[in-house]
Amino acid sequence: MASTLEKFIHSLDPKALPRVLQIQSGIYCQGSIYEMFGNECCLSTGEIIKVIGFKINKLIASICENNEISRISAKVELPLNFPGLYKVVADKTPYVSIEEITRKVSIGPTRFGHPCFYSSEDIKLANLTIKHGEQITFNSVEEVNGTMAVNCGVIRNNQSHSFTLPLSQEGKFYECEEDQIYTLKEIAEWKIPKCRNRIVKLSNTLQMWDSSNPLPENFDGCLILTPVYEVQAVMKFRKDIVHILSDLDVEVKDITDCYDISSFLQPLSLEDVFERTSKEFPMVAEIMEGPSGGQKSYNLLYAGKEIIIYKKYQATRVLASEIRSDSPKRHFLIPISYKGKFKRRPxxxxxxxxxxxxxxxxxxxxxxxxxxxxxxxxxxxxxxxxxxxxxxxxxxxxxxxxxxxxxxxxxxxxxxxxxxxxxxxxxxxxxxxxxxVIHDKKQYQLSEICKEFHLPFNVKVSVRDLSVEEDVLAAVPGLQLEEEITDSYLLISSTSSPMESWEIPVYRLNMLVHLLSKDVQTIVPPVTKTTVEEISEEQYYMVRRYENQTLHPPPRPPKKPAFAPNPSFAEPKEDVSHVLQTPQNFDVDTTKKLCSNQATSVLELQVSCQNDSVHRENKKDMTGKATLVETSVIKDLTNKGLGNYEAEKGEEEHNYDYVDENTIENLRQVFQGTTVRNKHASSEGRRPAPLVPQV
Structure with missing residues (x-):
């Protein structure tokens, strides 16, 4: 039975892919197919295509003024990167079974993939009764005792109770209201059910849109979102992947059951390759669609290139972010094998x-x-x-x-x-x-830092990695090593020059290949080139959201005591936190670990600031919050920064600058007139005499 391409894709279950379609009513042009802006926009009647994937390309938003869903004033097209945060409005139309929910709603391992529903009637299970109106969280779909079921959970008296519901469970299930806000891209990936639209409300505008804003000024209504999909397909006589927008005016018929699907090339994503058994490696593959942008090494991965995929494995990386006050910050994934050296930063x-x-x-x-x-x-x-x-x-x-x-x-x-x-x-x-206050001048390998210190940890490259042509970390003024992650990689090399291999991330690189029936001459991979990977802001948050869901930080304490302080207590002192602003890219060099068994000298830094010691003026930033403008003394110290890198024997020589004692002494005199006493006690194995502020 023929249907429009749009209707077919909207109702297609991704688990049913691939599907073979025949064009029943096409759009004619001089040739059977042509491309415009990277998308196929013309298909001839009788063409046969194999759909291998689809994703939301853009959203058509129907504007509803005054939150009246029945009154649509206009329709606009919104790209997925359109700025703003949106609140999802719960769908009022019920689902009639658990099977319908699993078929139309995204359920996955991340917090976005845990939708919540409630039943209009009680559900009696063997050892638990789910009350009507009680919020049920859908966690995953699994086979339980030969029957497909959904792992669910409810929370009662702050305790979680787990249970399963079979897909055959019928009833009326409604979406629960939620307070979470999302970007448009997150809504497109997780919150738009199959064959249904999604109603959202604009909660907060993130930034100004570069081009003209399609939404009305001061818009406070609802948007009904309808997805437009980009369909990935393979054609009989082409080796590349074609892209077709689902709103193309063509009719199609599903002929998968009566067609030899093996006559098409079989494109595989990196995830598909990773799911292959270890016995199938190594293998030879041809790239059908290479990645766009990214690392320089990825430029070698273009369509038509043959590669050898040696093995799959999990590797440890350290997630690091550039230390800087402004945005955007750069983010990196650093391999443990990184050969550069680091010095600590406050x-x-x-x-x-x-x-x-x-x-x-x-x-x-x-x-x-x-x-x-x-x-x-x-x-x-x-x-x-x-x-x-x-x-x-x-x-x-x-x-x-x-x-x-x-x-x-x-x-x-x-x-x-x-x-x-x-x-x-x-x-x-x-x-x-x-x-x-840093007393440690030692240079550390990355593996030493991860073993000896608690992350997050601030560092600066003191000796660059000489094994690579360009060390991107060497030019970064300061790095915060945030956490260790474990990620999936494939080890590959080029068939034309198999003298060097390199790692490619499975889940951050969009690439399609098809396997070739060629024998691999070299089973042992050549020397592996491990590089620092710079990742985008979006990839950074995906890594933190999705790959470390089991890691929960300890609970934060309350900012204030549970009981209110007595008003008769002394009033709080004036906030003068701007006085001692230690820049994140230099050490306050006190060179002493304050223990009695160490005989090392120390520069004690004691700055006491009175209310009138520093002239400052209060200004307001874009958010309306007061900011403090420091004096030129603080700015000069901040701008002093770091000099070159420190010399390392047998490697490149660097000159690594510390803020010296005279600089800190001058700063101290400007603020308070505090002096430093002679510190001979440390050389005698005793604690040094602390500072005595002048009165």
Whole structure:
């Protein structure tokens, strides 16, 4: 039975691919096919194509003013990258069975693929009864005891209960309302059911659209989204992949059951190749459609090129982001085998809780306060800008509030005073600011950092990787190593020059190949070229969202105590966090690990700032929040930055600049007139005498 291409694709289940179609009523041109802007826009009657995939290319949005769905004022075309955040309106039309839900709704391993529904009636199971109106989360579709079913869950009294529902389960199932907001691309990938439209409301505008905005000014209504698909297909007498938009005015007929599908070339994505068994490797393949953009090495992967695919495997990468105050930041995936060397950079911590997370047994964490905090409890310490602390451990402490004792979590620290060390307690919920003081000048390999320190970790390349022609990390002023991830790769080389092999990511590289019946002469792969991969902002968030779903950070403490402080307590000090802004691309070189068994000198940095010590003016940024404009002294210090890289024996020589003692002394005198006492104690195996501020 013939149907329009649009109707066929809208109702097509991706799991049913590939499908062979015959054009029943086509669009005629001089030839049987031609291309315009990379899409097939002409098909002749009688043409036979094999559909191998499809994805949403754009969205047709029907504009509904005043949230009245029945009143459509206009229709506009929206690309998937159209800016804005959107809230999904729950579909009022019920699904009549679990099987219909699985056929029309995307259910996958990520949080986007966990739709929620409720039943209009109670569902009685063997050991559980699902009440009508109770929210059911659909997690995955699996075969259970020979029957296809959906793994589901409900939450009752903050406890999760898991169960399965067979696809044959009938009833009336409605979508649940949700507060989550999405981009248009996320909605297109996960939130548009098959054979149904999707109603959304604009929640927030992310940025200005470069061209004219198709939506009305100050639009506050609803949009009914209708997808237009891009169909990937193979034709009888062509070796490349053709792209057809689903709204092309043609009629098609599904003839898969009566046609020899093996007569077509069989395109495989990198995911398809990765799913092959290890015994099938190595293999020879021809690229049918190469990747667009990306790494320079990917430029060798063009259509028609033959490659050898040696093996599949999982490899560890370190996800890193450029340290900079403005946007956009660059993001990298660094292999553990990276041969460059790193030096540490100061980390910044917004709360006392963050200090507790990163403390380690290897060394005592030394920090300087950059923001004042006035404690509402006399048992706990009030922090001033410039206070220095050695972090010890988390513990509990009793505080007195309105005559009653309360137990709260606190962080025990040692405060560095003028001539001694004082034990103090900081509330764990304290929202302040701290900058790490670096005493370590050692150069580290990436593998050493991952083994010895807690990520995230701030570093700077001190010796570039000499094994590569261009080390992209060497030019980056500072890097934050965020986390280790495990990703899937294929090891390939070119058949024309098999002297070098390189890795290609399976899930970040869109490429289609077809296998050739050729024997591989070399079973052992040649020398592997492992490179640093620069990834886009979108890929960065995909890696963090999808590949680390099982990793949950520890819960953050409340920013304020559960009980309100007594108004009779002292008023908080003025926020002067701008005074001690340590740039993220240089060390405050104190060159001392504050332990009694080490005899090394230290430059104690003690900056106490009074309200009138720095003239500043408050300005407002685009969001209306007040910002602080530092004086030229701070700007000069920030702009000083780092010099060249540090010399390394046997490798390229670099000159690595640190902020010297005179610079910090000048800064200290400008702000407070604080002086530094001679520090001979450290050479005698004792703690150095801390700074004495001048009065």
């Amino acid at each position: 980390r910044e911590f917004p709360t006392a809780y963050d200090l507790d997370i990163v403390k380690s047994e290897k060394e005592q964490l030394h920090v300087v306060a950059t923001k004042a905090f006035d404690s509402p409890h006399k048992e706990l310490f009030s922090v001033s800008v410039g206070d220095q602390f050695l972090v010890q451990q988390c513990q509990i402490s009793e505080v007195l509030y309105e005559g009653r004792k309360k137990v709260i979590d606190v962080l025990a620290c040692e405060q560095i005073l003028s001539d001694t060390y004082k034990k103090v307690l900081l509330p764990m919920y304290m929202e302040g600011g701290f900058v790490e």
